[in-house]
Amino acid sequence: MKNLYIMGSAGSGKTAMAVGLSLKFKQEGLRVSYFKPVGTSTVTGKADEDAVLMKELLDMAAPLEVIAPTMASPFYLSRGNRSAEMLATIKRAYQEIARHADLVIIDSAIFPHIMGTIGLDAPSLASELGAGVLYLINVKNDYSLDQSVFFNQYLQYKGVPVLGNIFTHVPRPIQAKIEGVYKPLLDNLGFRTLGIVPRVRELSSPSVAQVHELLGGELLTGERNLDLLVEDIMVGAMTIESALGYLRRSNNKIFITGGDRADMALAALETSTSAIVLTGGLYPDVKVISRAMEKGVPVLLVHYDTYTAIEKLSELSGRITPNNKESINKAVENVERYCDWQGILNSLK
Amino acid sequence: MEKTTSYLHNQPVLFGKKFMWDLCVGKVKAMADLTPLFNVKSVAIIGASNKPGKIGNVIVKNIIESGFAGKIFPINPKETEIEGLPCYSSVSQAPDKIDLAVVCVPAKFCPDVMEECGKTGIKYAVVITAGFKEVGPEGLELEKKLLFICKKYGIRMVGPNCVGIMDTHIPINTSFAAGFPVQGDIAFISQSGAMLVSIMDWAKSIGLGFSRVISLGNKADLNEADFIDAMADDPFTKVILCYIEDVHNGKYFLEAASRAARKKPVIVLKSGTSQAGALAASSHTGALAGSDLAYETAFTQAGILRARSMTELFDLATCFSYQPLPKGDRVAIVTNAGGPGIVASDAIEEARLTMARFDKETLDALRANLPAEANIYNPVDVIGDARADRYAFALEAVLKDPHVDSVVVLVCPTAVTDPENIAQRIIELHRKYPEKPLLTAYMGGMTLAKGVKILTRAKIPVFTFPEPAIRSIAGMVNYVRRMESRVEGEEIRYDDINPDKVKAIFYDVIRDRRSVLLGSEAAAVAEAYGISAAPVKLAISPEEAVALAESIGYPVVLKVASPKIMHKTDVGGVKIGLNNAEDVRNGFIEILENVQRYLPNVVPYGIEVSKMMPKGTELIVGMTRDMQFGPLIAFGLGGIYVNLLKDVSFRLAKGITHAEIAAMIAETKASTLLRGYRGEQPADMMSLIDMVARAAKLILDFEEISEMDINPVFAYPDGYSALDIKITIEL
Missing domain, CATH: 3.40.50.300 (P-loop containing nucleotide triphosphate hydrolases)
Known part of the structure; x- marks a missing residue:
């Protein structure tokens, strides 16, 4: 045999x-x-x-x-x-x-x-x-x-x-x-x-490129860092003060939040983040993009809601x-x- | 490779890339010497213009109109003369040395202009031009470029994207604001240009004077810390006012503000306190505002007075500028009506001030000279028919009283009131007793307007209602109290700590790619710093848990060990008071089952077995690292009600002393419990202070610790025990 x-x-x-x-x-x-x-x-x-x-x-x-x-x-x-x-x-x-x-x-x-x-x-x-x-x-x-x-x-x-x-x-x-x-x-x-x-x-761990492929949407910055690995997924809907505690516990995460939550996106960028996914088709403040560029973190904008994004991400695995x-x-x-x-x-x- | 010393000598040299970047983001910094900036003798306006209404034209006119006695060099290659002054094609063509360059050319030309300034040897620049960091990534690149050039030539830059600076003592007005403030002793530093121009206009209408007015703009180089520091030593400045949306560098801000607050009041309005405000601030300046709690703590520790509104900011500024500092908190009220007197008394109590209790002599004099219907006790009511003489008598009586530290005069417009004469007498009495703050509330409009004007001109603060007057006194009293209670002490030091042990534990955790320490690891870290933690051991099987329980001794506590679980109790991850092997074995399995039910994707590291400690006073000691101000220590009542009762006080860990820790504990309600409430035995306070100090030392020594929570700590009459320690580190 x-x-x-x-x-x-x-x-x-x-x-x-x-x-x-x-x-x-x-x-x-x-x-x-x-x-x-x-x-x-x-x-x-x-x-x-x-x-x-x-x-x-x-x-x-x-x-x-x-x-x-x-x-x-x-x-x-x-x-x-x-x-x-x-x-x-x-x-x-x-x-x-x-x-x-x-x-x-x-x-x-x-x-x-x-x-x-x-x-x-x-x-x-x-x-x-x-x-x-x-x-x-x-x-x-x-x-x-x-x-x-x-x-x-x-x-x-x-x-x-x-x-x-x-x-x-x-x-x-x-x-x-x-x-x-x-x-x-x-x-x-x-x-x-x-x-x-x-x-x-x-x-x-899947790569940010896979996340992009799976979620679709617009890549606003970070084209060169799509090979970053994703080890965790986190949703940001709380206040910054309470969010920091969670953000700091999680490494190389994808951080999902609304495009209008500049505060959350900026807070996430100060912690270990592989990519930021902004939902609801809301373009973020330019400051978010500037900081993401400085940090080399890809930012992805999708036109559907946060729940749908998370559901899609559940299919994700390393490749x-x-x-x-x-x-x-x-x-x-x-x-x-x-x-x-x-x-x-x-x-x- | 990185020649930092050369930078300090302002020599143009090559730097390592990393160092340059650190410089740009403000990690490497020396406080700027701004003396020459406030003594300029020649100024170039790059981008000067002949077209009325253009910023380049407004600025030239403003400089001329401000009465600047030095040389003015308009720079514009297309013009030969601007506003009657010869114009030059570039700064290098100017016939004389230039102290300050005001730049208002379009953003894309700024780097070239700055390069030329550098080559010409100009050391100070105000960049008015907008279109930098605030507009996005390209703007940010341009701003970095500009900053790089500044560093290369040792130019200190205000802005970009600012209104400019005004100086009533040089005098010079390099701004494009309409009008120029009157001379005074208030320095105003503002992150918002619009706020600044509005305030200048308003201040002029009430005759409020300024020494220096600085629009910070994007704060690419010089920021609030530099100017607070400079104003601390400025002989023309008595009060420093600041409007900021964020702090550029927490450490330097604290250094500058603490130093300045020792010399003169520093009053700050920090916007972005509400969540919506913070959001607006973050999209406004692109700064991630540090948490408001950290700002509050930092301000208190630095001795900064925090204004809660624009009105309060300028009320305080006016009082500090016009009046002496009060010696204490005892306030006397002189009024011609009962109602306002009561309102003022309530405000005094609310502001934690004291209603003055008069001397017998004062009371006798008042009784002898005021009508029988008058109230001779505080608030002194001279009643509705009082004219200037009666007011003056009562006012002088309380001003003379040694038990009075400040006085507020309330005037209601009755038919017989003569507000102008009363104002005159108030002014005379203030001159006679200049050492006591004297504030007034002229409660009305039309009929009192003239009196208000007279008082304002004589620098007696006038309010329309009593409460803001009282709040202003409270602000002044707080400043005095803080200066008096400033505890200077030795920074904490310990010789019996073991940093290497901590390093080794962190090494293992990082190798495991975790941010959160297991309870057993955290306990070991705490012990390495001499914090007495309840013994915790990790078991990976029920049998191991039983063996550990037997060795520790019953009763024991079981807790799930997982970096993914923040609140163990919520997921059924804790079992307490287990007394035998059977309970421990079942507890082990039940915890795993519970956790699986709530968090199906979480794989626990095992179960932690710890000794069940006897109940003591439950406390919490926490730490969070603020992005601006570094580690913040919290102390308060612990246990499950910590979020409900919020009985917590905070301090910045940096520079904390044992005395400061004692003060911090004393601020909480928990301290009442610790001193022995209703016949209970008092807790061992010294050991608690020692524990907080050791925790502070730990987080100061290890920058990678981003959060730490010791909750609960059981305080006993002899010592304490840290039961549950959580530590989060940055990878």
């Missing part, structure tokens, strides 16, 4: 894991290919971003339509059930990808259950393609573990080999609980833990781009330091 299928919920770090593992295995002298049977794109007609990234990183000859041969969309069923046709496309593409590879890293859609209705969910495809599964767990509480166990067992019943689980984006405070409580519980159930990867901001060496190195480092990559490789043999 030379197929490794990476599964996990949205935001569990599948792309980072794919980047880390494939580059690590490549270093080990293996010919590694990347395959994403069901892709997605933010804009209809645009290629899957992970496919673009991996094609470049692994220097793959295959075209993007082969690396990500089908695309999911929230309304895919409206196009009719093209299950058989799509499966055939996927298999054809896989053949091409796998032809010259020692190892194919297969990435799942945003969630493993996507396109389950027509039998193209990740577990079914893993079974079709003969892949072993690496399941990523982004723990929030004990229920997260329940979900993972449920999924592991489902794979087992389906006859798909589960290589093991990796805990990703682990906040430092719960590392001990994972080691002391979760891992033994998984062991007892017969599921291996292949890694506990701590949260690193370079991988978990790796091909030219972002720092996050790519972090992804590899995470695999090297915190994952049993040797064990993964061995179990594929």
Whole structure:
């Protein structure tokens, strides 16, 4: 078996894991290919971003339509059930990808259950393609573990080999609980833990550019600092005096406030802020722009309300781009330091 | 690389970029020597014009009309003569040395003009031109450029975007305001040009005189601190008035104002106190106004009198300028009607002044000479039919009284009142007793107008109603009180503190990319500075919590540890009075469940186990770092009612002394509790003062601490215990 299928919920770090593992295995002298049977794109007609990234990183000859041969969309069923046709496309593409590879890293859609209705969910495809599964767990509480166990067992019943689980984006405070409580519980159930990867901001934090892309709107200043990372989101609706307490507690934040709240925007600029989002289509006072320019903080003006902006931002998660060496190195480092990559490789043999 | 000393010698040298920037934002600064600015002998008007109505023309005319005895050089390459004076194409063409350049060319030409001024050796400039920082980013760039040139050549600049300066003692009027004030002893420094021109016009109508009038404009170089400092030593200035929307540099402002307030009254109207006002100020000047609380505290500590309105600002100015300082707070009222006397008495009580109680001699004299219906006690009512003689008798009697520090005369226009004669007698008596402030309220309009004029001309403050008169006395008394109660003491010092320990803890926190310390870390920081904190340990599992509880000893308190949670009680993150292992184990899990319910995305660092301390008087000691004035310390009644009762007093940490801390504690109602309320044992005051001093030392030593809250502190008859400490640092 030379197929490794990476599964996990949205935001569990599948792309980072794919980047880390494939580059690590490549270093080990293996010919590694990347395959994403069901892709997605933010804009209809645009290629899957992970496919673009991996094609470049692994220097793959295959075209993007082969690396990500089908695309999911929230309304895919409206196009009719093209299950058989799509499966055939996927298999054809896989053949091409796998032809010259020692190892194919297969990435799942945003969630493993996507396109389950027509039998193209990740577990079914893993079974079709003969892949072993690496399941990523982004723990929030004990229920997260329940979900993972449920999924592991489902794979087992389906006859798909589960290589093991990796805990990703682990906040430092719960590392001990994972080691002391979760891992033994998984062991007892017969599921291996292949890694506990701590949260690193370079991988978990989105950039201001992503925020801009997601929210749209006008960039009033800070074109050159769109690569700043966003670690927190804060809404400013209180008085300056009470706001400062909150502002100071939060680092590298996006600060959302009305365009007419010059006082708040200026206060935020005196604390650690990655970007200011002004809502309601109200152009700010020039002084806000001047100060933001001095501080090099991007200011974004959107024409809808604060609540809508926050709702949109909830979709945000870290993303790796091909030219972002720092996050790519972090992804590899995470695999090297915190994952049993040797064990993964061995179990594929 | 950064040759700061060269700058101080005004030599044009190259600076490091960082230093230049620090200079521009006011981080590096020496108080300006403005003596030459107030002694100019020659002035150039760059942008002078022949066209009536143009600013370049108004200024030339104003300088001529002000009676300036020095040389005037209009500069304009297109003209040969302006207002009868020979005009020059540039400052370098002027036949003589120029002391001051007044610049009114369009903004884009200002840098070149300033460069030329620099090369010619001009050391002072007033830039009238607008179109700089106030108009946006391009303007800001231009202003920085201008400032850079000033620093390069050692030019001290007023403005840009200002009205100019007026000086009645040189005399010179470099402003474009209409008219020139009469000579007087009030210096007026204003951030608003419009306010300044209005005031000048009004002051002229009532004959109020000024020594120097300065429009600050954008304060790119010279700011309020420089001028307050200069006016402190100005022999022609008796009172310093300031209208400001923000302070350019809190530290220098405090230094200058404290020094000046020791010599003469400094009265400040700081606008932007309301939230709407602050908003207007912030969009007006682009400055992030420091919080009003910080301003209030800073003003009090510097000995500045804060006026609450324009009226109060000038009422105070008039009284300080015209009248002597009162020796105490005892006020006597002389009136010809009962009602106004009562209103004045109420105002005296409200202003925390004292109604004077007359000497027996005074009472006897009043009784012997006033009609039987008159009231001889304070307020002295000479009744409605009183004419000038009776007023004069009563007034002299109270002025003579050693138990009277100041007098307010109230006059109501009855049919027999002769306001002009009364005014004359008041003036005579003020000359006879010049050491006591004498204020009047001429309560009326038409019939009293002449009397008002007579008094104003003789520099006796006249008000229409009693309350502003009393408020003005209160302002004067406050100034005197502050000067008397000024506690000079040693700055706090401790040898038993461990800054390295604190550094190490902060290092770990920063490495963890956190701004907020966990309770256990904060307690360790406090202990390193000798603050006695209740022992706190972090547990990451229920078993560990039980083990820690056993070692600390029951009863214990459990608190959620998370930098994301500001109010732990609100999210069910605190359990108190746990007495056994079972309770601790359950408490641990319950807290995690509660927190998850309220804040599903927050992952706690664990649960902190601390010793349950015996109940004492609950206090709070807090600190917030104001953007202008640095750390501000708060002391007050603590616990959950702190936000409700707001029994808190504040001080700036910088330069605080043990005596000042004692005074700060004494200001609160909590101090009554601490002294032992209703038979309770008094708290250990010395240890509390020591704790506040150590907290102050800590925040002064570590600039990265942006906020600190010790709430509650339990005060005991012997010592105290800091139960919950929150520290926020800047990464």
